[in-house]
Amino acid sequence: MTHRPPAVILVRPQLGVNIGAVARAMMNFGLTDLRLVNPRDGWPNADAGPAASGADAILDDARVFGSVAEACADLHLVFATAMLMRPITRRVVTPERAVAELRAVELPGGLLFGPERTGLETVDLAVAHAVCTIPTSAEHASLNLAQAVVVCAYEWMRQADTMVPEALQHYSGPAPMAELENLISDIDARLVANRYYSPAPGRPEAARLTLRNLLTRPQFSEGEVRTLRGIVRILSVPRGPAGER
Amino acid sequence: MTHRPPAVILVRPQLGVNIGAVARAMMNFGLTDLRLVNPRDGWPNADAGPAASGADAILDDARVFGSVAEACADLHLVFATAMLMRPITRRVVTPERAVAELRAVELPGGLLFGPERTGLETVDLAVAHAVCTIPTSAEHASLNLAQAVVVCAYEWMRQADTMVPEALQHYSGPAPMAELENLISDIDARLVANRYYSPAPGRPEAARLTLRNLLTRPQFSEGEVRTLRGIVRILSVPRGPAGER
Structure with a gap:
């Protein structure tokens, strides 16, 4: 086991359906470790299950923490996903770069995601080693929580060695x-x-x-x-x- | 304008909320051209607006078509997103490669997405030049419709100022x-x-x-x-x- 997938840490998530959608996206791309920091409506949340669409094991194994620091305690490299809105004394990298570093370090890592409405606070960002900003249209930068997780989880899968190589199915090669x-x-x-x-x-x-x-x-x-x-x-x-x- | 973003073509989409979520994802990553082929519940759909979260202009401009061929009539290069389940006489590429080719061709292109429950049928795939398969966990390959669009739209944004594959000499790109x-x-x-x-x-x-x-x-x-x-x-x-x- 060289590359343990990063933990997904949802900080003060608001909607159960989003937590479920996050679990589904994690499952699609091979991530399993879901952590919740002070979920608004408590945990478990009945709205999460249906949205998870089969990712129940991830929800069942989700752990709840009382602070970002506690949720990150065992992790070696943590990126906070955030839009570039205020100055911060951290490197700001793309998801591509963040995942490359998580893969390179070969130690447990994690990705922090903020609440739906406001995103991560400055104090939350301060816990992370660096900020990961998803490239978006300048005018419409606000991503749905699950969709932000999709992008990062997809990057994890994209950079795996197991990527689907270009292949032509059902094609026997050029004729003589x-x-x-x-x-x-x-x-x-x-x-x-x-x-x-x-x-x-x-x-x-x-x-x-x-x-x-x-x-x-x-x-x-x-x-x-x-x-x-x-x-x-x-x-x-x-x-x-x-x-x- | 060198790179017109690809059209997103939803084939027989079932749920209005997914169409709205697709519009939001498109807006986040700079795509604007939404096309619907025989949406199950007709169009417009009252469930789409709330899920679009500000992408109303994309929904307002969405066009409805009676067949995949009509929806693709003006496009020069079309990829069908699908899981690898049956043999097909098309190249199968990653979203990374599909987007690189769409960017390289510098002609209007499109991405086909199938219905939520079943995905694209063989006859739909047959219209496309190649198949785009999103790399996923082998056991949990079924992506939510909007999340599949997120991955492709994110790829479009990610490759904004990067590589183009080597061009084919004396070839003006696929016909409409x-x-x-x-x-x-x-x-x-x-x-x-x-x-x-x-x-x-x-x-x-x-x-x-x-x-x-x-x-x-x-x-x-x-x-x-x-x-x-x-x-x-x-x-x-x-x-x-x-x-x-």
């Missing part, structure tokens, strides 16, 4: 060049027969290059080349009586 | 979806006329999906789509005497 070549020359022969190419000097060559480029760039698979050849063949069949429009 | 749609329906009509589709139950639908997949994945440019339409037209012309072999 010979098959692509057959498709191109098949189309070319039919175009010649139907007088597609202008006789002007250089024009057939340019048109052929365009055709080749647009059929090569997609890296069609064998199956796709086969389908295209079938389509080209059918398109070229003169329409019978039943197909006439 | 409407032009691709015209190409597909043109080919389809000609195939119907020439009795390409087997009458067996389900077979025409499967063949149409295959056709759509192989024409969508390459992200053909406007010029390429035009060339393809010309080729299809010429191929379908019955051969005159000079072209007979």
Whole structure:
């Protein structure tokens, strides 16, 4: 276990439904340690469960503390999420940077989130090592509590080694060049027969290059080349009586 | 204006409160273009306003469409957000990569999000150029709709002044979806006329999906789509005497 996910510490959260939504977001991105500092409506809160949508284990394990300092007592590196509104003697970093530092330190860390209406107070910020500010539109910087947690939790997952690599599902790789070549020359022969190419000097060559480029760039698979050849063949069949429009 | 933020397209959204939360997330991260495809409870929806928390302008400007294709008609690059559950002939990328490509293309783009309960259907995915999968905990991959939008919108903001992937030379970016749609329906009509589709139950639908997949994945440019339409037209012309072999 090299990277224990950071604890999420909600300071004086107001709404149970937000606590539930936070738990769901944590679960989605692999975080498990939820801590509550003086939740307004006490704990447990009946509104939290439905919003958690299956993250009940996180709610069940949530611990309640009487102060930010107590909630952070066992943590080695703590970031306070806050908007940049007042001067503070702390580094201010992006979620990207905060998570990178939490991962690098390989010791238990945490992220503080303030109450819905007001955000963290200066005294709360003072407990943290640094401030984490989520980049937002300048005019509309106020994030919903759960959505702020989503951003930080997503960053945790994004920076994991287990990230989904770019992959093409259900794609067997490009067809052998010979098959692509057959498709191109098949189309070319039919175009010649139907007088597609202008006789002007250089024009057939340019048109052929365009055709080749647009059929090569997609890296069609064998199956796709086969389908295209079938389509080209059918398109070229003169329409019978039943197909006439 | 180099980078128009992507449109957020909610396909058959169920709950007004989620639509409102999506609008708020969009506003937080600088997105403005909200599109709704067949919202379950109609539009406008009285539940959306309170959840939007000040993003009323986005709700007021939201447009309603009758199909995914219509909602995407003017967009050049579209990603469908989905969990990796079934094989699909599309690239599957992270939100990081999807946003990097949307920023790089410098043409109007969009992000599709499915209904809360089920996510996007295969036919919806087929309209998109690629699939965007948010990295999550393997056991708890189901994200709340608004929180999925938060992740993608945050990525848009996060990459505000960072990297662009290397560009493809001599490629003007994907054509508007409407032009691709015209190409597909043109080919389809000609195939119907020439009795390409087997009458067996389900077979025409499967063949149409295959056709759509192989024409969508390459992200053909406007010029390429035009060339393809010309080729299809010429191929379908019955051969005159000079072209007979």
